[in-house]
Amino acid sequence: MRVVVVGGGIAGLTTAIEASEHHDVVLVTKGSLGESTSQHAQGGVAVVLDEAARPGVEDSVAAHVGDTLSAGAGLVDRAAAEAVCGGGVAAISDLVRWGTRFDRVEGRLALGLEAAHSAPRILHADGDATGAEIVRALVTRLRTTPVDVQERTFVTDLVTSDGVVGGVTVVGAGGGLPRTLTADVVVLATGGAGQLYAHTTNPVGATGDGLALAMRAGAVVSDLEMYQFHPTRLAVPGGELISEAVRGEGAVLRDARGHRFMRGVHPDAELAPRDVVAREIARVMGEQDGEPVRLDATALGAEFLARRFPGLDARCRAHGMRWDEEPVPVTPAAHYFMGGVRTDLDGRTTLPGLYAVGEVACTGLHGANRLASNSLLEGAVMARRCVAALDTPAAVPWDGEPIPYAVAPRVPGAEPVDRSRLQATMWTAAGLVRDGETLSAAAAELAGWGVAADGTTESYEDAHLLDVARAVVMAALAREESRGAHFRTDYPARDAAFDRHLSWVRKGGPL
Ligand SMILES: Cc1cc2nc3c(=O)[nH]c(=O)nc-3n(C[C@H](O)[C@H](O)[C@H](O)COP(=O)(O)OP(=O)(O)OC[C@H]3O[C@@H](n4cnc5c(N)ncnc54)[C@H](O)[C@@H]3O)c2cc1C
Numbered sequence: 287m288r289v290v291v292v293g294g295g296i297a298g299l300t301t302a303i304e305a306s307e308h309h310d311v312v313l314v315t316k317g318s319l320g321e322s323t324s325q326h327a328q329g330g331v332a333v334v335l336d337e338a339a340r341p342g343v344e345d346s347v348a349a350h351v352g353d354t355l356s357a358g359a360g361l362v363d364r365a366a367a368e369a370v371c372g373g374g375v376a377a378i379s380d381l382v383r384w385g386t387r388f389d390r391v392e393g394r395l396a397l398g399l400e401a402a403h404s405a406p407r408i409l410h411a412d413g414d415a416t417g418a419e420i421v422r423a424l425v426t427r428l429r430t431t432p433v434d435v436q437e438r439t440f441v442t443d444l445v446t447s448d449g450v451v452g453g454v455t456v457v458g459a460g461g462g463l464p465r466t467l468t469a470d471v472v473v474l475a476t477g478g479a480g481q482l483y484a485h486t487t488n489p490v491g492a493t494g495d496g497l498a499l500a501m502r503a504g505a506v507v508s509d510l511e512m513y514q515f516h517p518t519r520l521a522v523p524g525g526e527l528i529s530e531a532v533r534g535e536g537a538v539l540r541d542a543r544g545h546r547f548m549r550g551v552h553p554d555a556e557l558a559p560r561d562v563v564a565r566e567i568a569r570v571m572g573e574q575d576g577e578p579v580r581l582d583a584t585a586l587g588a589e590f591l592a593r594r595f596p597g598l599d600a601r602c603r604a605h606g607m608r609w610d611e612e613p614v615p616v617t618p619a620a621h622y623f624m625g626g627v628r629t630d631l632d633g634r635t636t637l638p639g640l641y642a643v644g645e646v647a648c649t650g651l652h653g654a655n656r657l658a659s660n661s662l663l664e665g666a667v668m669a670r671r672c673v674a675a676l677d678t679p680a681a682v683p684w685d686g687e688p689i690p691y692a693v694a695p696r697v698p699g700a701e702p703v704d705r706s707r708l709q710a711t712m713w714t715a716a717g718l719v720r721d722g723e724t725l726s727a728a729a730a731e732l733a734g735w736g737v738a739a740d741g742t743t744e745s746y747e748d749a750h751l752l753d754v755a756r757a758v759v760m761a762a763l764a765r766e767e768s769r770g771a772h773f774r775t776d777y778p779a780r781d782a783a784f785d786r787h788l789s790w791v792r793k794g795g796p797l
Contacts (some may be wrong), residue, residue: 289676290314290454290467292441292496293475295322296417297644298661299424300377300669301473303384305676306431313433314456314465316440316491316743320425323477323488323645324662327417328529328597329400330410331381331666332659333374344395345400345405347371353659357402357559359770360785361509369631370660373667379407379620381666385423389410399534400658401557410661414529414595420662428663430514436467440743442496444640451503451639459490463741471639471679473672474500474627475665478645479754481747483620484706484713487516487527496646498502500627501757504796506636506688508648508789509625510754510761514656514771515718516621517563520614521578522605528581528598528616530658535594537583539567540613542574547696561655561771571617580613596599618718622661624652624771625761628789629681635670637796638681643668650787672776687721688791691760698751700736703748708732712755716762721776725763732756757790764788 287309291302294315302313315321334347356363361523379653382388388409389396398408407437411419428435438459443452445466453468476496480488492756501507517526518539533539533556541547551566552558567579583591588610592599626648633641633649644665651664715728733756737749767781 287470287676288312288468289471289473290455290469292475293322293477293644294319295324295475295477295644295665296420297665297669298419298473300380300666301475301643301673302433303424303428303431304670304673306433306511306536309676310320311426311433312436312469314436314441314454314467315437316438316459318437319428319435320421322421323490323492324417325421326489326527326666327420327662328414328527329559330398330408330416330659331374331378331662332400332403332407332657333378333409333663333693334371334407335375335378335395336657343405345407350407353402353404354651354657357655357657359655359780361438361512361653361787363650366631370649370664370667371381371672373671374663377663377666377670381420381423384427386420387423389413393453393549393775398531400530401533401658402559403562408531410531412596413475414531414592415596417662438770440563440746441499441534442746444499446503446637446796447658449504449637451637457741457743459615459743471641471676473633474640474642474646475644475669476646478623479751480620482709482712482751482755482758483717485519485617485619486620487519487621493747493751495627495750495756496642497754499636500637500642501753501792502693503637503640504792505640506628506684507626508787509627510790511755511765511772511788512624512652512654512770513617513620513758514560514622514624515564515618517560517567518581518616519619520602520605521617522615525605526598526601526623527619528742529595530560532581532583532595532598536586537561537581540580540582541570542577547579559655560658561773563780564594565718565773567616567618578617581609581616582613583609584611584613586610620717624648624654631671632680633668633677634675636681636684638790639679641676641679643670643672654772662743663771686787686789688789689764690788690793691757693792694733694753694756697736702745703735703737703752704739705748705751708751708755712758716759720762720774722763722774725759728761729756729759732759757772761790
């Protein structure tokens, strides 16, 4: 079978390595191999391993599933949580077998604690460079397989016939004439869409491409209103994410007066679920005329910070800050897309021939709020499950009721999308705090824009961002309640009528 994998992050690399044992595999990626969000992951991978068991530390897969369910605010599919948390041991063993060097203490795997986890179960590498180490190992391993790697190759479209996906259309990094790669199966592993927002922790390539391609082709998509904002990104131009693990180790948040404001908000204080911490920071910033809050890690000491978080330590210094000596300014930023292409627990989408794994997919694992360090795990586990199911590429039977919506046509000759304006609109209207009026105004504004697909990869990315932005706003308007990452001031309470995924499909069905 010929398998085209789109994406070179943890999900795509793992899929390609696993699939190459039985199939002809082409891996297409728009940057150089390994260039991805995965590469930037810091905190680690959540997993319950027998090998890591410690006397006096109670942990189990059931506890990990329970934490995932609680964080997801009633929208996590238990079966997805059981499959992913339960699949962790095998997936992590593969990563280790392929050369990933997780940090160890006295020969045993070191375990970190992160927000909303009931036990320390976060494997990390090089302190705070977990993603870089995993991607390094996977790229090295991939190079030993017969996979045909096509770097700087951008997928612009899925090739479909009567609703069956049979390949992709690609252009080179500089644009140019499209060519077709035919396939028996296409696996989307294209990651998230942080570039929808003015403030994000994601790299520039996170432009929602795979989601937009799948939506246009008629795949069912779910939970698009659920975008997680990370509470703590360094509040300087180009500032990096400051991992939850720093708060897990004891750093605290303070307002402009030095008051530790999270203590009065949630019993877990700084380690409350991400949405709670992020919204409270945004509220406090509002009261301080937008001035960032401070992350105070000074009690951890210079030696510990440099050893446990060497990358962050170096980056703080590069921005002229000594976080061991004084609190550093932080702000929330768009971080992780819980929504995506709806799949079953083997990565099958509703379109025959199309699979999706990693952040581009919505398996139902994250619900309304992702538990920290569950996404690298999901990428690795779902890639394995997807490859095991490639021989049975029937479309997943869809037993929900996806809401039909009109996919806007591309408008030749239209004004190019102003990406900064799109990002500002999304930040204001579909960010941490939403309301019907602002969302409706954003929907009208975005509906008025066209897309000049002029053949450059940037213009395709703009087109994809516009498609996804419209869909996020549509979904945020439809969910008339507040839950997890989705907070509406006009519907501030959770409503049992919305104890379900909102799923969407293009009007008229698949192409
Ligand atoms: C700063 C930061 C820190 C994080 N820390 C953690 C953490 O500690 N633990 C955790 O579990 N999660 C963490 N996350 C989230 C996690 O890193 C991502 O969810 C995960 O890496 C996504 O992996 P992926 O393989 O699905 O996608 P990605 O790693 O984003 O890879 C997508 C790939 O698809 C390619 N691609 C996209 N579009 C196209 C196209 N049109 N044509 C061809 N190729 C395309 C991209 O170039 C890229 O190679 C973090 C995220 C960020 C931003």
